[in-house]
Amino acid sequence: MSGLCRILGMGPGDPELITLKAVRLLAQADVVAWFAACGRPGHARVIADAHIPETAREVRFDYPFTTGVSVDDPRYLVEMTAFYDRCAQSLAEELDQGLQVALLCEGDPFLYGSAMYLFDRLSPGHRCEIVPGISGMSGCWSAAHLPMVHGDDVLSVLPATLDEESLSHWLSRGDAHVIMKLGRNFAKVRTVLHRCGRHEKAIYVERGTQAGQVCLPLDQAPEKAPYFSMVLVPGRRRVR
Template sequence: MSSTMGRIYGVGLGPGAQDLLSVRADRLVRDTRHIAYFRKAGRPGQARGIVADMLRNDAVELAMEYPVTTEIPLDDPRYNARMSVFYADCTDRLLAIARAGEDVVVLCEGDPFFYGSFMHLHSRLLGHAPVEVVPGITGMAGAWHATDMPFTWGDDVLTVVMATLPEEELVRRIRDTDALVVMKIGRHLAKLRRAVMAAGRTNAAWLVEHAAMPGQRVTRLAQADQVTPYFSILLIHGQGRRP
C-alpha cells in the first residue's frame, strides 16, 4: 500500500447519545473531512443524526443507501446478491477517497464489529487500504443500563440471539440461558412473545426501545403492545451468584 494513502476509520458511535461516544470517536468525527454512513433510501440516516452538529463546515458526506432492507426475505438468494454488489460498490467509493490521500470516517451505530454493516466493508478493505476500527458502546449495553438493574451476576451465561430465528430455536435459547438479549425484533414480536412464554420467562422479560436516545422507553414484555421495529431490544436479566 502507498504511504500516501488515506486511512479508513470504522467509528463506533455507541447506542445513540452523543455524550456516550469515546474521546477518540469524538475527535475523529469532528476533525475528519470525509464522512460516510449507511442509511435507508429517503431517510437522513440514524448514524448521521447522532453526530449532525459535530461535523465540519466543509465536511464531504458519502451516504451509502441500502438497496434493500426488509423487502426481500434474508434467505432469498436475491438478497445476498444485491447486498454483495452494494458492499462492493461502497468499498470502491471508500478506496477512491483513500487513494486520493484523504482519510474517511465511516459512522457506525453501536460497535462496528457487533452485527454492524461496517464488517462487510472491513473484510473487503483489508489489504487494500489502512483500516482502523474504533470500538463503541453496544446498543444492548445501553439497553440494560436503561433498566437500572445489573444484568449479569457471578457465573451467569449471557446469550445474544436474533428474533429472526425459528420459533422453536428461540424457545430453546431462551430456556437454556441465564441472561438474554434479543435483537432485530421488528415484525417478529408476536413470535418472540410466544417463545418467551413457552420458555416460561414472560414475567422476567423487558423491552427497551430507543435506549440512550430521545424517546427511550422501558416496558415489561407482558405489558408491551407494540414496539419500534428497529430500535428495540428484549432483555432477561441474570440472577446468578452474588455475595
C-alpha cells in the same frame, strides 16, 4: 500515500455517549460516510451531527432494502453483497487519493454493524482503524436499570430473525439473553419467551438512550416493535 479509513462507533443514540476518541478523529476526516434507509436521515449521522467538520465531504449509502426482503430470500444475499461491494469501492477510491475517511456506525461497529462488511472488503488493501462504541445493548440495559449478569452467568445475544426452534434452543441454554432485531419478529419472540417460561422477567426497551425511550415489562409492551428495540432477559441474580 494511501489514506486511512476510520470506522467510528457512535454509540446507542444519546450524542453524549460518543467516545472522546471518536469525536477527535471525526474532526480530522476529509470524507464522512454512513449508512441509511431510503428516506431516513441515518441514525449514526444524526448522532454525529454536532461533530462533523464543515470541510468534510459527506457520502451517504442507502440500503437497497431493510425489512422489505427477508434474509431467506435469495435476492437478499445477492443484492446486499453487490451493495457492500459498491460502498467499499466508493471508499477505496477516496483512500487511494490519500484522504482520511470516517465511516460512522451506530453502536459498536463489530456488533451486527454494517461497517463490518466494508472492513472485510477494505482491510486487505487499505489501512483501517476501528474505534469501538458503546453497544446498543449496554445502552438499553442501562436505560432500563437492569443488571444483566452476575457471577458465572452466561450471556447470549440472539437475533430475533432466528426461527422459533433455534430461539427456544438458545434460550434454554444460557442464563441471560439479549434479543435484537425485533421489528416484524416481535410476535414470534413473545411466543417463544412464554413457551420457555422466560417472559416474566423480560424487559422490552425501545429506542434506549434516545428521545422517546420506552422501557416496559414484556407483557406490557406494544404489539409492534420498531427496528431500534430489543428484549432483555436478566440472569439468575444469585447472592452477591
